[in-house]
Amino acid sequence: MIPSDSSDAQAILAARHHDPFAWLGQHPAGDAWVQRAFLPDAIAAEILLPSGVAQAMQRSESGPFFLATTAKPLPKPYRLRWQDAEQDWHEGFDPYSFDPLLGELDLHLFGEGRWLDAYQTLGAHPRVVEGVAGVLFAVWAPNAERVSVVGDFNAWDGRRHPMRARGQSGVWELFLPELPVGSLYKFELRARTSGAVFVKTDPYAQAFELRPATAARVVRSSHQWQDQDWMAARAERDWQHSPMSIYEVHLGSWRRRADGSFCSYEELAEELVRYCQEMGFTHIELLPVMEHPLDESWGYQVSGYFAPSSRFGDPDGFRAFVDHCHQQGIGVLLDWVPGHFPRDTWGLARFDGTALYEHADPREGEHKDWGTYIFNLGRNEVRNFLLSNACYWADVFHVDGFRVDAVASLLYRDYSRKEGEWVPNRYGGRENLEAIDFLRELHTALHERHPGILSIAEESTAWPMVSRPPYLGGLGFSMKWNMGWMHDTLDYLQLDPIFRRYHHNALTFSQLYAYTENFVLPLSHDEVVHGKGSLLDKMAGDPWQRFANLRLLFAYQFAHPGKKLNFMGNEFAQGREWNSGQALDWDLLEHDWHRGVQQMFRDLNRLHQGLAPLHELDFHAEGFQWIDCHDAEQSVLSFLRRDKQGNVVVIICNFTPVPRHHYRIGVPQPGIYREIFNSDAAAYGGSNVGNPPLASDAQPWSGLPASIALTLPPLAALYLVGSA
Incomplete structure (x- = not known):
């Protein structure tokens, strides 16, 4: 038996040793070398020499410490064998026979905040070190007195695998040889000031067990991109x-x-x-x-x-x-x-x-x-x-x-x-x-x-x-995100159409700042939670008008400069406020109005991708031109979207439930104008008010060289393109 009155041994037993590698593992002892191991479950232990011979290790008097002495240092890493109380023998590499693995440059960059690849080392990573497969653990905890790896492989015992402190970096590391992928783990820490001991999950963990459990899991990717x-x-x-x-x-x-x-x-x-x-x-x-x-x-x-x-x-x-x-x-x-x-x-x-x-x-x-x-x-x-x-x-x-x-x-x-x-x-x-x-x-x-x-x-x-x-x-x-556009537009569409004439600027104001940033137009999850209802709920009017308003909202969004974002369910008029605890109401697609909104949304996406004027100059003022932004009395907006080549899509939005016949708008050049999109189409659940191809008049209008007189469907948007 060997004495165990060493302060190092007591600190290991108390799980408060700041530098376990200074005592565990292999160290010079006068003219010889000593190998120490902490094996709490062992009743006997051996060290395997390079010759293949097993040399018995001595057990300390009052703790599960085992010691061997050799005339020369053993090649690192070396293996141990130990016997548990059930007389079973176990064998493995001593974790404390491995040298430090984290590079000084990486630690220096970490301290400067410039180690962008820190995720490759901090956390838990399968590694092969000195030909030995295992897992490298590393964590930043500069104010801890001691940090240990605990897991399902060591009975969650913080005494068994205390980590190596890497100087002033505040980083701790430990390589556990032969630990299998899939192992669960956490870090146990002892606070330097209070002495409190607590268990934390790994900040850099790349996988976890299923909540409510909170242990991290060692993983290795086999995915081939x-x-x-x-x-x-x-x-x-x-x-x-x-x-x-x-x-x-x-x-x-x-x-x-x-x-x-x-x-x-x-x-x-x-x-x-x-x-x-x-x-x-x-x-x-x-x-x-x-x-x-x-x-x-x-x-x-x-x-x-x-x-x-x-x-x-x-x-x-x-x-x-x-x-x-x-x-x-x-x-x-x-x-x-x-x-x-x-x-x-x-x-x-x-x-x-x-x-x-x-x-x-x-x-x-x-x-x-x-x-x-x-x-x-x-x-x-x-x-x-x-x-x-x-x-x-x-x-x-x-x-x-x-x-x-x-x-x-x-x-x-x-x-x-x-x-x-x-x-x-x-x-x-x-x-x-x-x-x-x-x-x-x-x-x-x-x-x-x-x-x-x-x-x-x-x-x-x-x-x-x-x-x-x-x-x-x-x-x-x-x-x-263009939060101003979103709030103004939704506030406007919640108004009874009879009052919209007094709030026309809610629709036109966005053009005063639309090109100061690269904007996304968001109709996001934030607008369908916390008692706000669904987008459909927000729309004014009777059921028919609410669906028409919603179709108009999406048509206006896709026509307005900016990239588009919609939360799931918007595209088929989800009828209730979003509930994260259940799936969307996909059965609504059995009903014509919901199916019509979905079909319209599909068509809008195709037009948006296929027509350059609807996307190419989203962030540039030259991609947009008002035709008429002043018709507040009838709550009608009309404007042009252009691409780099000067191709044009004409947009007209009627924000009232009143069809407007013989409504004249200016157009950029003479020709035949045809509808390529009408949110009031019967296929979308609308009343199917629309226009055949229209020949322009030579009459200038709104500062444009020609004009057309058309019928505006109720609560609807029209997209038109012209040809000579």
Whole structure:
């Protein structure tokens, strides 16, 4: 027996040793070398020498420590054998016989916030080290006295696998040899100041077990990508002048299986992608697919920033989903939440016993509206966490872009705060300077690594140059949601048509700012939740008028400059407010009016993609011209959409339920004008009021050289094209 009065041994037993590699493993001892192992379940142990001979190890007097002494150092790594209380023998490499694996340059870049590939090392990663397969664990916890890997492989015992501290970096690492893929794990930490011991999930975990369980899972990808053509074309695509119709989807409630359970990524890849192709959408935008503990948060309270939700399958299932989308010509955008994170004690909150990822001061670090914490973007390692996360989804999952949630909450220190509840910046202002720098750095990194990738801001204020490049002083987003257009248009369409004449400017105001940013016109999930009802519910009038108003809304959206976004269910007039706990009401398609809206939506998408004037100059004033924006008395708008070649589509919208006969509008050149779209068509559920091909008159009108007199259907939009 060997004595165990060593302070190192006592610290290991108490699970508070800051540097276990300084005592466990192999170390010089005078003229000899000593090998120490901590084996709590062992009653006997041996060390396997290079010759193949097993040398017995001595057990300490009062603890499960085993020691061997050799005249020369053993080649590392070396193997141990031990016998448990049931007399069974076990064999494996000693984790403490491996040298450090994390590179000094990587740790230096992490400290500077410039290690964009941190996701390749931090977390849990299968590795082969010195010819030995295993898993490398690494985590950032600078204020911990001790960090251990715990899991289903060590009885969740924090004494068994304490990690190596990597100096001033605050990073801890441990390579566990021969650990199988699929193992569940967490990190157990002991706070330096309080001595409190707590268990946390891995911030960089790439997979989790199914909620409500919260352990991370070791995974390895075997997916073979088949989207090379898409990725090459994306890098060259002129997205600003291309059609974009985005289908916003919550994977948990688009469809459900017959028993009410979630569909898998593979099932969704088959059904959702086929549906989007049939409907003519160009992109799918997913409400946060990152792991989250609460279904009712719709994914916006993210707990696993690097892990696709296990509700729908494993990470390779999500890879297959994206791959299939790309092979079928559909882009994938992810809703991304860098503005806040939940307070769950097992997650990022107070990760090492201190306010590590969040601000310590609640005036900076808490969103009271959402009950969440705010990332401390002034800390390099936190900024690195988010930068690496965005790069991860683009690098590893080939996503085509991000919709960044709640950008205003990032930009303003006084966001949703009263006087005295916020901390000014160093100049005394309300702008969050660290967030501005972060967003610019984010977009610079993404566009350097992935030409053609998109980022879209959900930003509701008048912050300038949101969608302009950082080198011009902008934030670097590709596009921004046009919240003003959305609110003005929906408010207008909720009015009884008799009152709309007094609010005509709600429709015309958007042209005063339409080209200050690259705008997306969003009819999103935010408009069909929290008691707001469905879009159909918002429309004024009797049932026929409500459907007509809804068809007019979509026709106006597709005619207005800007890329298009619609939440699932909009396209067939979902009748009730969205409920994330059940599938959409697909049985509504048994009814003509709903089926008609869906058919119209399909046709609008085809026109939007096929007619360059409807998309090519979305962000340029020369792509739009009013014909008449002053007819408030009759609540009629008319305008032109142009492409680069000067081709024109004529748009007329009648926002009253009154058909208007012999209504004259100017047209850009003489010729025959024919309807290519009428939202009042019988096939869509309308009254089928329309026009045959119309020959223009030589009479100038509204400053244009010719004109036509036509019939305007009630609560409807017409698209016309002319020919000589």
